[in-house]
Amino acid sequence: MTREELIKNIKSKQSFLCVGLDSDIKKLPAHLLSEPNSIFAFNKAIIDATAPYAVAYKPNMAFYESLGAQGWTALEETVSYIxxxxxxxxxxxxxxxxxIGNTSTLYARSFFEHLGVDAITVAPYMGQDSVSPFLGYDSKWVVLLSLTSNKGSHDFQLTEDKNGKRLFENVIETSQQWASDKEMMYVVGATQGKMFADIRKIAP
Incomplete structure (x- = not known):
């Protein structure tokens, strides 16, 4: 999906809603457990209920990978259904x-060529060569971790260099040399809202 298509959908629905599909099989409604693929059945119900209001869906890989082949099948069916x-x-x-290297190249192939998703979240802390294999796919996106919402984000992301620049600011500033705003977005945790103004100065 291109930047223009995404913006058009946001304006049309007047919504920024992204629905997380973090489907834990241990927390599913009991009546779904008899379904051939209970995770997909749960996801389908969530998708059908929210599609008129949402502009994006975000399955978290851990919830699928933890189930082995069954989980991967549920993920494939979910993506295909959407x-x-x-x-x-x-x-x-x-x-x-x-x-880095071939490993990231194969991750990119798995998610963009096999699954066909629009975007993938990527951790940048091994540098440009850990991110570049995900770039260059037509209408595909890297969503780069920059400032996360967890308590531990303060351990590293907010540390300052000798000039007072915080690490997450360096990540955003440096990464803009790797790709344009037509193929890269940033993760900024909702609990870090007060820093949006600082981030927009770097990446308006």
Whole structure:
């Protein structure tokens, strides 16, 4: 999905809603457990209920990978269902990959070529060569971790260099040399809202 298509959908629905599909099999309604693929059945119900209001869906890979082949099948069916029934939706694989070289190249192939999602979350802390294999796919996106919402984000992301620049600011500033705003977005945790103004100075 292109930047223009995503913005058009946001304006049309007057919504920024992204629905997380973090489906824990241990927390599913009991009546779904008899379904051939209970995770997909749960996801389908969530998708059908929210599609008129949402512009994006974000399955978190851990909830699928933890179930082995069954989980991967549920993920494939979920992505396929969204693409076939709600093609205006932006699909983000929340995978937080961040390896280098051939490993990242194969991760990119897995998510963009095999699954066909629109975007993947990527950790940038191994540098440009951990991110570049995900770039260059037509109408595909890297969503780069920059400032996360967890308590531990203060351990590293907010540390300052000798000039007073925080690490997350360096990440955003440096990464803009790797890609344009037509193929890269940033993760900023909702609990860090007061820093949006600072971030927009770097990446307006």
């Amino acid at each position: 693409q076939n029934n709600y093609p205006d939706q932006f699909i983000i694989a929340d995978a937080k990959r961040g390896d």
